[in-house]
Amino acid sequence: MKIIKRDGHIVDYSPDKIENAIKKANADVDEEDRVTETQIKNIIKYIEGLKKKRMLVEDIQDIIEMRLMALGKYVLAKAYITYRYTRELVRRSNTTDRSIKELINGESEYWNTENSNKNATVVTTQRDYLAGITSTDITRRFLLPEDIVKAHDEGIIHFHDADYFAQNALHNCELINLEDMLQNGTIINEVMIEKPHRFITAATIATQIILAVSSSSYGGATISLTHLAPFVRSSYQIYLDKYKKSKLPKKKCEELAKYDIKKEIEAGVQTFNYQVNSMTNTNGQAPFLSVAMYLGETEEYKEELAMIIEEFLNQRILGFKNEKGVYITPAFPKLLYVLEEDNMDPKGKYYYLTKLAAKCTAKRMVPDYISEKVMKELKKNEFGEGECYPCMGCRSFLTPDRSISLGNISKCGNYKEGVGKYYGRFNQGVVTINLPDVALSSGKDMDLFWKIFDERLELCHRALQIRHKRLSKVTSDVAPILWQHGALARLDKGESIHELLHHGYSTISLGYAGLYECVKYMTGHSHTDNGKGKEFGLEVMQRMNDACKAWKEVEDIDYSVYGTPIESTTYKFAKGLRERFGKIKGITDRDYITNSYHVPVFEEIDAFTKLKLESEFQKLSPGGAISYIETPNLENNLETVMEVIRFIYDNIMYAELNTKSDYCQECGYTGEILIDDDMEWYCPNCGNRDHAKLNVARRTCGYIGSNFWNKGRTQEIKERVIHIDNKDDEE
Numbered sequence: 027m028k029i030i031k032r033d034g035h036i037v038d039y040s041p042d043k044i045e046n047a048i049k050k051a052n053a054d055v056d057e058e059d060r061v062t063e064t065q066i067k068n069i070i071k072y073i074e075g076l077k078k079k080r081m082l083v084e085d086i087q088d089i090i091e092m093r094l095m096a097l098g099k100y101v102l103a104k105a106y107i108t109y110r111y112t113r114e115l116v117r118r119s120n121t122t123d124r125s126i127k128e129l130i131n132g133e134s135e136y137w138n139t140e141n142s143n144k145n146a147t148v149v150t151t152q153r154d155y156l157a158g159i160t161s162t163d164i165t166r167r168f169l170l171p172e173d174i175v176k177a178h179d180e181g182i183i184h185f186h187d188a189d190y191f192a193q194n195a196l197h198n199c200e201l202i203n204l205e206d207m208l209q210n211g212t213i214i215n216e217v218m219i220e221k222p223h224r225f226i227t228a229a230t231i232a233t234q235i236i237l238a239v240s241s242s243s244y245g246g247a248t249i250s251l252t253h254l255a256p257f258v259r260s261s262y263q264i265y266l267d268k269y270k271k272s273k274l275p276k277k278k279c280e281e282l283a284k285y286d287i288k289k290e291i292e293a294g295v296q297t298f299n300y301q302v303n304s305m306t307n308t309n310g311q312a313p314f315l316s317v318a319m320y321l322g323e324t325e326e327y328k329e330e331l332a333m334i335i336e337e338f339l340n341q342r343i344l345g346f347k348n349e350k351g352v353y354i355t356p357a358f359p360k361l362l363y364v365l366e367e368d369n370m371d372p373k374g375k376y377y378y379l380t381k382l383a384a385k386c387t388a389k390r391m392v393p394d395y396i397s398e399k400v401m402k403e404l405k406k407n408e409f410g411e412g413e414c415y416p417c418m419g420c421r422s423f424l425t426p427d428r429s430i431s432l433g434n435i436s437k438c439g440n441y442k443e444g445v446g447k448y449y450g451r452f453n454q455g456v457v458t459i460n461l462p463d464v465a466l467s468s469g470k471d472m473d474l475f476w477k478i479f480d481e482r483l484e485l486c487h488r489a490l491q492i493r494h495k496r497l498s499k500v501t502s503d504v505a506p507i508l509w510q511h512g513a514l515a516r517l518d519k520g521e522s523i524h525e526l527l528h529h530g531y532s533t534i535s536l537g538y539a540g541l542y543e544c545v546k547y548m549t550g551h552s553h554t555d556n557g558k559g560k561e562f563g564l565e566v567m568q569r570m571n572d573a574c575k576a577w578k579e580v581e582d583i584d585y586s587v588y589g590t591p592i593e594s595t596t597y598k599f600a601k602g603l604r605e606r607f608g609k610i611k612g613i614t615d616r617d618y619i620t621n622s623y624h625v626p627v628f629e630e631i632d633a634f635t636k637l638k639l640e641s642e643f644q645k646l647s648p649g650g651a652i653s654y655i656e657t658p659n660l661e662n663n664l665e666t667v668m669e670v671i672r673f674i675y676d677n678i679m680y681a682e683l684n685t686k687s688d689y690c691q692e693c694g695y696t697g698e699i700l701i702d703d704d705m706e707w708y709c710p711n712c713g714n715r716d717h718a719k720l721n722v723a724r725r726t727c728g729y730i731g732s733n734f735w736n737k738g739r740t741q742e743i744k745e746r747v748i749h750i751d752n753k754d755d756e757e
Contacts, residue, residue: 027039027074027078027079027080027081028079028080028081028605029080029081029082029083029086030080030081030082030083030180031083036080036605039081041070041074044066044069044070044073044086044090045066045070047090047106048061048066048069048090048094048106049066051102051105051106051108052102052105054105054108055101055102055105056101059099059101059102059105060099060102061094061097061099061102065097069089069090069093069094072089072093073086073089073090080606090106091103091106091107094106158189158190159189160192161188161189161190161191161192161193162188162189162191162192164192165185165188165191165192166188169191169192169492169496170185170188170489170492171488173485174485174488174489174492177485180602180606181460181463181598181599181601181602181603181606182460182463182482182485182602183457183458183459183460183482183485183486183489184457184458184460184537184539184590184592184595184598184599185457185489186198186455186456186457186458186537186590187244187245187455187456190244191493191496194496194497194499194500195242195497195500195504195505196242196243196244197243197244197245197452197453197454197455197497197532198243198244198245198452198453198454198455198456198535199243199245199246199247199248199314199418199452199453200239200243200245200247200248200418200450200451200452200453200508200513200514201247201248201415201416201418201448201449201450201451201452202235202236202239202247202248202249202449202450202513202514203449203450203512203513203514204232204235204249204250204253204254204449205250205252205253205449206449206450206512206516207219207235207511207512207513208221208222208228208231208232208253208254208257209221209256210512212235212507212511212512212513213506213507213510213511214234214235214238214507214511215238219231219234222257223257223260223261223264224257224260224261224264224290225254225257225258225260225261225287225290225291225294226261226290226293226294226297227257228254228257228294229254229257229294229295229297229298230294230297230298230301232249232253232254232298233297233298233301233302233305234301235507235513236249236302236313236315237301237305237307237313238507238513239507239508239513240307240313240314240315241307242505242507242508243452243508245314245418245453246314246315246316246360246418247313247314247315247316247418248315248316248317248318248362248416248417248418249315249316249317249318250317250318250320250323250416250449251317251318251319251320251331251334251335251338252318252320252323252324252327252331253449254334255324255327255328255330255331255334256327256330258287258291258327258330258333258334259327259330261286261287261290262283262284262286262287262330265282265283265286265287266279266280266283268283269282269283287333288333291333291334291337292337295334295337295338295341296341299341299346299356299359302315302358302359303346303356303357303358312357312358313358313359314358314360315358315359315360316359316360316361316362316416316417316418317338317359317360317361317362318362318364318416319331319335319338319361319362319363319364319393320362320364320366320396320398320414320415320416321335321364321366321368321369321376321379322364322366322368322398322414328368332376332379335363335379336379336382338361339361339379339382339383339385339386339393340382342356342361342386342390342392343382343385343386343389343390345389345390345687348689348691348721350691352689352691352694352721354687354689354721354723355389355390355391355687355721355723355730356390356723356730357723357730357731358730360392360393360394360730361386361392361393361394362393362394362396362416362417363380363383363393363394363395363396364395364396364397364398364414364416365380365395365396365397365398365399365671365674365675366398366399366414367398367399370672370675380668380671381664381668383395383671384664384667384668384671385661385664385667387667387671387682387683387685388659388660388661388663388664388667388683388685389661389685389687390685390687391682391683391684391685391687391723391725391730392682392730394652394680394681394682395671395674395675395680395681395682396414396416396417396679396680397674397675397676397677397678397679397680398414399675399676400641400675400676400677400678400679401413401414401679401680402414404644404645404648404679405423405648415448416448417650417680418451418452418453423648423649423650423651423679423680447531450512450513450514450515451514451531451532451533452514452526452532453532453533453534453535454493454494454497454527454532454533454534454535455490455493455497455534455535456534456535456536456537456588456590457486457489457490457493457535457536457537458486458536458537458538458539458590458592458595459482459483459486459536459537459538459539459570460539460540460599460602460603460619461538461539461540461541461543461544461566462540462543462544462547462599462603462613462614462619463482463599463602463603463606464478464479464482464544465543465544465545465547465548466547466603466606466607466610466613466614468548470547470548472548475548476569479566479569480573483536483569483570483573486536487536487573487577487585490534490535490536490585491581493534494527494534494583497523497527498522498523498524498527500522500523501520501521501522501523502515502517502518502519502520502521502522502523503519503520509521509523509526514526527583528582528583529582530584531584532584533584533585533586533649534583534584534585534586535585535586535587535588535590535649535650536570536573536574536585536586536587536588536649537588537589537590537592538570538587538588538589538590538622539590539592539595539596539599539619539620539621539622540599540619540620541553541563541566541567541620541622541623541624541643542619542620542624542625542626543613543614543619543620544563544566545559545562545563545566546559546612546613547610547613548562549562552625552626552629553623553643554625554629554631554639556639560639560642563623563643564642564643564646567587567623567643567646567647568646570587570646571587571646571648573585574586574587574649586648586649586650587646587647587648587649588647588649588650588651589621589622589623589624589647589650589651589652590621590622590650591621591726592619592621593726593731593735593739594736594738594739596618596619596621596738596739596742597617597618597736597737597738597739598738599619600614600616600617600618600619600738601617601738603619616738616741616742616745617737617738617741617742618738618739618741618742622643622647622651623640623643623644623646623647623651624640624653624654625639625640627656627742627745627746627747628745628746628747629747630747631747631749632749632750632751633655633657633670633673633749633750634670634673636653636655636749637653637655637670637673637674637677637678637681638677638678640653640678641653641677641678641679644678644679644680651679651680652680652681652682653678653680653681653682654681654682654683654684654725655670655681655682655683655684655749655750656684656746656747656748656749656750657683657684657685657748657749657750658685658686658748658750659685659686659697659698660683660685660750666750667683670683670750682725684724684725684746686698687723688720688721688722688723689720689721690709690711690712690714690719690720690721691714691719691720691721692709692712692714692716692719693709693711693712693714695709695710695711695712697710698710699720699722701740701743701744705737705740705741705744707720707722707734707740717734722734724743726739
């Protein structure tokens with residue numbers, strides 16, 4: 027028999043613990059009120075006679091109390107209840123101690139691999155984790171109902187970011203309104219930052235804004251390079267005016283000014299990249315930043331924007347130097363390249379940028395690709411017009427209303443009537459449903475499946491409502507950079523952000539994980555079968571969308587279905603499923619479950635079939651989705667990269683290519699660092715296994731991770747199959 031403890035851990039049944047607990051209560055009462063050794067043994071036999079596979083520790087304690095009262099030992103039962111209550115108080119007052127000790131001493135595999143972009147040994151990261159442990163403790167004990175905590179502990183749902191939830195001011199991720207902040211000025215740490223006059227100044231100010239914003243939230247942030255483009259023209263004009271004063275010929279003045287602006291863009295982009303990767307925000311890490319490259323956002327400054335995009339791609343192809351001075355693949359910023367008519371026509375003016383993007387992807391895994399054509403088919407405003415815009419962070423796509431009905435919309439920064447409002451919008455948080463657990467709990471009974479599914483969805487709904495209500499108490503004063511100085515709004519001091527939580531201005535996310543395992547268990551087929559499995563998978567996705575629509579209609583809160591990037595949670599969910607249901611071949615026999623709607627990593631499928639299939643599921647994941655393909659080294663096969671890019675443009679809204687570009691500091695090997703059967707990373711050239719001397723970059727749920735991963739995610743990475751055959755090229 028297995029015992030489920032209060033914190034969700036499952037341990038082996040131990041009759042000695044029951045005996046010791048009763049004996050301790052025995053010692054606190056008079057002799058005539060005590061039970062005998064035989065009576066204690068009989069209570070234990072009674073519990074064992076129930077022949078349960080699993081029992082909650084609370085249920086066992088309830089049985090003990092009832093059996094003591096059945097024996098007429100009311101005084102002893104009272105003493106046992108007092109003992110139980112005292113033990114509960116002790117537990118509640120010390121829930122953080124072990125976690126803190128393990129973190130500080132570096133003893134915990136969980137903390138050392140909790141986030142592949144955080145180094146748990148560094149003091150700045152430890153400071154964030156220490157605050158997070160305290161926040162999680164407060165969240166569990168005071169802020170969430172017991173049934174939600176219990177469901178979270180058992181892996182039935184996942185209440186994300188409990189380590190930040192104690193602070194009611196923090197939201198998840200955002201599209202920073204950089205245009206408003208640069209054009210109209212902003213304030214950082216009570217210092218007024220006026221509109222810059224040069225590109226390099228604007229790029230530097232942008233990094234300070236990014237640091238301040240990411241320190242006031244906990245998820246990913248996105249900016250658009252479009253908002254920097256006007257300052258290229260300003261700098262160019264400064265150079266041009268300087269040379270005109272020298273009485274040089276007009277053509278020569280323009281030639282020299284173009285040279286100078288090119289050098290300034292190079293310096294500005296380098297400064298931006300250095301700043302973003304060297305800064306540490308209050309979360310103990312570099313900002314989780316995405317940078318959008320969308321030529322279609324501007325006609326007036328398209329030439330200047332193209333120059334910035336080109337420089338960003340060139341510098342990323344080069345890479346960043348590590349501490350040994352070797353160029354490696356950096357994690358940030360994530361680059362988002364929008365595919366559009368202007369850059370997809372081989373005869374077009376900006377096709378050269380797409381070819382450069384392909385080269386960058388082959389070398390450094392970025393940029394990721396957004397198809398303007400497909401996105402405009404999926405994201406329609408109330409007038410039936412398609413719209414295209416970047417995602418927040420790694421995958422969160424907001425679906426804005428074109429005429430957001432906010433009373434204080436004028437305070438939301440550069441809003442124009444009849445024009446889509448994207449920048450300044452944000453996400454309130456995520457709660458994820460474990461789809462395989464729904465399936466396994468039903469025992470393949472389809473009617474029971476839908477009943478349990480609806481119950482679990484409502485559990486997630488209640489948890490999301492708690493997230494929303496906590497944010498609804500926030501005023502603009504708690505994070506002036508966000509709410510008063512333009513990043514998300516221009517509210518007055520003391521003004522509530524309540525309106526920004528409604529009317530489509532922000533979203534709140536119903537996450538989901540493990541669609542493959544859910545479908546496989548219920549139907550015996552993968553959701554990739556183009557038959558019964560796929561049909562059921564799409565039905566599950568539609569059910570979640572229907573639930574979000576119903577909640578939104580009642581509450582005017584923009585609930586949205588979101589393909590969760592379950593980095594460490596994939597391991598937690600997998601362990602919970604195995605503990606609850608045992609090892610089931612093909613379902614619970616791995617240390618991870620499949621992300622969102624993805625084709626399972628071990629399933630053999632070619633790149634184009636995978637992307638086409640997943641495009642159908644992306645449509646039903648409007649709050650956030652990203653697809654990918656695994657590739658070999660394609661640096662010498664750029665035509666294949668271009669072929670994939672063209673396919674993305676025609677078929678799927680958002681996708682990426684996962685290439686390999688690792689480095690061994692011990693022997694200088696560049697290529698793919700491998701994983702052995704014990705889930706340990708090693709250099710195939712010299713056998714080096716020292717993580718401190720291996721630079722490994724892998725896509726982890728949308729972002730590139732570089733600080734290694736937990737056991738479950740490592741197994742998932744090891745089992746990823748290649749979706750493109752590159753053998754002929756390699757030969």
